[in-house]
Amino acid sequence: MSYGPRTISVAPMMDWTDRHCRVFHRQITRHTWLYTEMVTTGALLYGDVGRHLNFSDEEHPVALQLGGSEPADLAKSAKLGEQWGYDEINLNCGCPSERVQKGAFGACLMAEPTLVADCVKAMRDAVSIDVTVKHRIGIDDVESYEFVRDFVGKIAEAGSKTFIVHARNAILKGLSPKENREIPPLKYDYAYRLKHDFPELEILINGGIKTVPEIDEHLKHVDGVMLGREAYHNPFLMAGFDARYYAGLDGGIQANRSEVIEAMIAYASAQLAQHGDGGKGLRLNSITRHMLGLMAGMPGARAFRQTLSDSKRLALGDPALLMEALSHTQLVTLE
Structure with missing residues (x-):
């Protein structure tokens, strides 16, 4: 292709x-x-x-x-x-x-x-x-x-x-x-x-x-x-x-940050279900660590990073932590 x-x-x-x-x-x-x-x-x-x-x-x-x-x-x-x-x-x-x-x-x-x-x-x-x-x-x-x-x-x-x-x-x-x-x-x-x-x-x-x-x-x-x-x-x-x-190509993305978070929650859930192995396999942090910069320059960016860097919360392996991190931002009114 x-x-x-x-x-x-x-x-x-x-x-x-x-x-x-x-x-x-x-x-x-x-x-x-x-x-x-x-x-x-x-x-x-x-x-x-x-x-x-x-x-x-x-x-x-x-x-x-x-x-x-x-x-x-x-x-x-x-x-x-x-x-x-x-x-x-x-x-x-x-x-x-x-x-x-x-x-x-x-x-x-x-x-x-x-x-x-x-x-x-x-x-x-x-x-x-x-x-x-x-x-x-x-x-x-x-x-x-x-x-x-x-x-x-x-x-x-x-x-x-x-x-x-x-x-x-x-x-x-x-x-x-x-x-x-x-x-x-x-x-x-x-x-x-x-x-x-x-x-x-x-x-x-x-x-x-x-x-x-x-x-x-x-x-x-x-x-x-x-x-x-x-x-x-x-x-x-x-x-x-x-x-x-890439204006001439189909299928381009114009997602906002909230939509990116939602997509990554779905991805993390699927990956953990397949590879999590009760904490011995894939860990949530392996995915979320790449997302710390998503709110760079936005109100609430620091709280977003802190939430996704909480080792105790990450160890629970619940992708809903991403939504909690998002709740610390003001994206509801900004996007």
């Missing part, structure tokens, strides 16, 4: 963009592309495949992000992703964490474009869905535009047509992953130049983007915008995205 363009997407974020988070985001926007947390090839080839790959049909369009550097392993993992029903396979060439570096993948792969090209070709030969690459603009003190230009050019020759450009360098030694998201300066013009130099490629920009005016400005220069932490901490920013960026 085909979906709309990747005009807007939500970045893969470890410990955040799991299946429950993605279902939550789907109550706010129907057409924005969603990405999984990074899943390593080892986890798929030697672990519980279903635990890592299961997702709900309503999450489409959804991409599986893979971490790895062995072409054969990536090809097998990409095939699993396609068989599970994902709409895109994305290769992580941007994560700077030491754990990822020890696995010889993530941002350190930018130093080995020939290997990345081999990985992309192996995956493209194995699947019929798109194989895309998410990367930085440089590593450590390599800051020339030519570095990322040559990297993209090499990978494009292997058949990838979509590149998601996190417009910062990755500092592999000396900065934490959190610092790597904040300290290296943003160079949006590098992504713009990539689109200029490779007009046939789909170029998406990522990094530090927080507002609709910023999104609109970037879209004058590139094909799409990927939101990261802002989409998580202020998810209702995405309300109206379907009408604004």
Whole structure:
């Protein structure tokens, strides 16, 4: 099945963009592309495949992000992703964490474009869905535009047509992953130049983007915008995205926050009934923790967060806690 363009997407974020988070985001926007947390090839080839790959049909369009550097392993993992029903396979060439570096993948792969090209070709030969690459603009003190230009050019020759450009360098030694998201300066013009130099490629920009005016400005220069932490901490920013960026597609969402809460109560009830297992399986907090930012900037937001952070109440496993949290806001009069 085909979906709309990747005009807007939500970045893969470890410990955040799991299946429950993605279902939550789907109550706010129907057409924005969603990405999984990074899943390593080892986890798929030697672990519980279903635990890592299961997702709900309503999450489409959804991409599986893979971490790895062995072409054969990536090809097998990409095939699993396609068989599970994902709409895109994305290769992580941007994560700077030491754990990822020890696995010889993530941002350190930018130093080995020939290997990345081999990985992309192996995956493209194995699947019929798109194989895309998410990367930085440089590593450590390599800051020339030519570095990322040559990297993209090499990978494009292997058949990838979509590149998601996190417009910062990755500092592999000396900065934490959190610092790597904040300290290296943003160079949006590098992504713009990539689109200029490779007009046939789909170029998406990522990094530090927080507002609709910023999104609109970037879209004058590139094909799409990927939101990261802002989409998580202020998810209702995405309300109206379907009408604004996907006006030509059917089935867009214009739900208000109350309707989002109602939908998530139904989802949580179904999930707990299926996977709760008397407190030993899925816990309510696994779902509600992604919703703490839903009332960002609204009256009663603090009380909403406090209610959904009450460990004793959460332990009872009653999704009605979401309605109680909603009652602390003034949405009855505001929406």
